[in-house]
Amino acid sequence: SGPSVSVAAYPRHASPGPKAVRSYQPAPVTAAPCSARASPTSAGSPDRPLVRRLAASPSLEPVAIQAVPTETVVREPQVVREATSAVLVKAHPQAHSQAQIEPVAREVHVAAAAQSREEEAPVRRVQRQPQTSTPREALEHRLTEPEKVCYSDLEFVESLGSGEFGQVFRGVYKSEEVAIKHLYWDDTVSERVMRDLAKEIEAFRNLRHKRLVRFIGACLEMPHLCLVTEYMPGGSLHYLLHVKKQQLPLLHATNMCMQIADGVMYLHSQNPIIVHRDLKSLNVVLDLSLNCKICDFGLTEPMERTHFTKRSNGGSPRYMAPELFDSKTKITEKIDLWAMACVFIEIYGGSVPYKSVSTLAELTREMLVHRRKPSIPRTIPEEVRQIIASCLHFDYRMRPKCKHVFEQLYTAKKQLREAGLL
Numbered sequence: 002s003g004p005s006v007s008v009a010a011y012p013r014h015a016s017p018g019p020k021a022v023r024s025y026q027p028a029p030v031t032a033a034p035c036s037a038r039a040s041p042t043s044a045g046s047p048d049r050p051l052v053r054r055l056a057a058s059p060s061l062e063p064v065a066i067q068a069v070p071t072e073t074v075v076r077e078p079q080v081v082r083e084a085t086s087a088v089l090v091k092a093h094p095q096a097h098s099q100a101q102i103e104p105v106a107r108e109v110h111v112a113a114a115a116q117s118r119e120e121e122a123p124v125r126r127v128q129r130q131p132q133t134s135t136p137r138e139a140l141e142h143r144l145t146e147p148e149k150v151c152y153s154d155l156e157f158v159e160s161l162g163s164g165e166f167g168q169v170f171r172g173v174y175k176s177e178e179v180a181i182k183h184l185y186w187d188d189t190v191s192e193r194v195m196r197d198l199a200k201e202i203e204a205f206r207n208l209r210h211k212r213l214v215r216f217i218g219a220c221l222e223m224p225h226l227c228l229v230t231e232y233m234p235g236g237s238l239h240y241l242l243h244v245k246k247q248q249l250p251l252l253h254a255t256n257m258c259m260q261i262a263d264g265v266m267y268l269h270s271q272n273p274i275i276v277h278r279d280l281k282s283l284n285v286v287l288d289l290s291l292n293c294k295i296c297d298f299g300l301t302e303p304m305e306r307t308h309f310t311k312r313s314n315g316g317s318p319r320y321m322a323p324e325l326f327d328s329k330t331k332i333t334e335k336i337d338l339w340a341m342a343c344v345f346i347e348i349y350g351g352s353v354p355y356k357s358v359s360t361l362a363e364l365t366r367e368m369l370v371h372r373r374k375p376s377i378p379r380t381i382p383e384e385v386r387q388i389i390a391s392c393l394h395f396d397y398r399m400r401p402k403c404k405h406v407f408e409q410l411y412t413a414k415k416q417l418r419e420a421g422l423l
Contacts, residue, residue: 137221140195140198141221143203148216148219149219150227152222152225155181155220155227156173156174157172166184166194166197167182168182168183169182169183170182170183174229178234179217179230179232180232180233181229182230183225183226183227184197184198184227186223186225187224198219198228204298205298208275211294212260212263212293213268214231214233214295217229217230217231230296231294233286234288235286236287237283237285238282238285238286238293238348239281239282239285241287241291242282242347243282248350249291249350251423254348254349255385255410255413258345258410259407259410259414260292260294261280261285261293261341264295265277265341265403266407269337270404274334276334276336276337277295277298278336279340280295280320280341280344281319281320281340282347283297283317284297318364319355320340320344321336323339323368323395324336324397333397334403335397335398335400337403338400338403339392339400341392341403342375343375345388345389345392346377346378349380350378351376351378351381354375355375372395374395377389377393382413382422385410388410391406
C-alpha cells in the first residue's frame with residue numbers, strides 16, 4: 002500500500018458575473034446600443050440570482066436575464082462559455098449569431114482557463130509529494146511478524162569473529178541455536194549500516210535451498226541492529242583448511258565442491274539471476290558432518306537483463322574475476338564461477354589464490370598485465386583439474402554455466418569411483 006496523500010478541495014472559480022454582459026455591444030442593425038445596470042443581490046441571500054433590466058429601446062423590450070450566480074463553482078472553462086452564450090442570447094435574441102457571441106465567450110474562456118490552471122497547480126503539487134519514511138521504517142514494514150526479532154529475546158553465547166561492519170556471535174533465539182550478526186553503530190555510519198543491513202536481508206530472506214544458510218529474522222531496535230541466521234557448528238571452510246590445516250579425502254573434497262556448485266546453481270537459476278559476488282572459503286560454513294552451506298549475502302545482487310554495473314566491486318580481491326579489475330568489461334554471473342574455482346582449489350589442498358601477493362596494486366598487475374591465473378596443484382585429479390581450469394578463463398564468455406560445472410563434477414566423481422580412486 003502506497004503512502005496516503007491529503008488533497009485539498011478544488012477552489013471555487015469566480016463566475017463571469019455581469020462583466021460579460023457589460024462588455025457586449027449589440028450590432029447596430031435595428032437596435033440602438035443599450036445600457037444595463039446590475040441589481041446586486043441583497044446581503045444574506047447568496048442563492049438569489051442577479052437580475053438585470055435593459056433600458057427600453059425602439060426594437061427591444063426590457064428583458065430580465067439570469068447571470069451565473071457568484072457562488073456557483075465552475076470547474077470547466079466550457080461551462081463558462083456555454084453559460085455566457087446563453088445569457089447573451091436571452092438578452093439579445095436578434096443578435097445571437099455565433100460571430101457576435103464568440104468574441105466575448107472566447108475572452109471569458111481564456112481568462113477562466115488561466116485562472117483554473119493557477120488554482121489547480123498547488124493541488125497537483127500536493128498529489129505528487131510522497132510520504133517519506135526512514136530506511137529503518139521501510140525495512141521494518143517489509144519484514145513479516147515472525148521475522149521481527151526483539152533484542153531482549155536474543156542470548157549471546159560466544160563471539161565467532163568480527164569484520165569491518167560488525168561482529169558475529171553464536172547465540173540462542175527462542176530455544177534455537179543461531180548465528181547473530183551484530184552491526185556496529187554510531188552516528189557517522191548510521192545510514193550506511195541500515196542500508197547494508199536492508200540490502201543483505203532483501204538479498205536472501207526469500208531464498209530457500211539446502212545449500213544456503215537459512216534467514217531467521219532481524220532486530221531493528223536502535224542501536225542493536227542484528228541479523229539472525231541458521232547456525233553452522235562446523236565453522237568456516239577457511240578455518241578448517243587454513244587454520245586447522247585438515248587434508249580432506251578425495252571423495253569428501255569432491256562432495257563439498259558439488260555442494261557449493263549446487264548452491265551457486267540455485268542462485269543463478271533465479272529470475273533475475275542472483276549473483277553472490279563474494280564467494281570465498283570464509284563464506285562457506287559447515288555442519289558437524291562437514292556439509293557445506295553458503296553464507297554472507299551482503300554483496301549479493303540481482304542481475305537485471307544481461308549484466309549489472311560496477312557500482313561497487315566489493316568482494317575479496319584475491320577471489321575477484323579479472324573483469325572486476327577492468328572497467329571496460331561488463332560484469333555477469335560468471336564472476337561467481339571464477340571465485341568458485343578458487344574455492345575448489347583450496348578444498349583439494351591448494352592455497353588461497355595469489356598467496357604470494359600482498360598489495361592490491363601487485364594483484365592488479367598480476368592479473369591484467371601478466372594475466373596470471375591461480376595455480377592449480379598437480380595433485381588434483383585430471384578430471385577435476387579440467388573443470389577448475391574451464392572456470393578460470395580470462396574471457397568470461399568462455400566460462401561454463403554453473404549447471405554445467407555441477408554436471409561435470411558428478412561425471413568426474415563417477416569416473417573416479419570407477420577408477421578405484423574414491
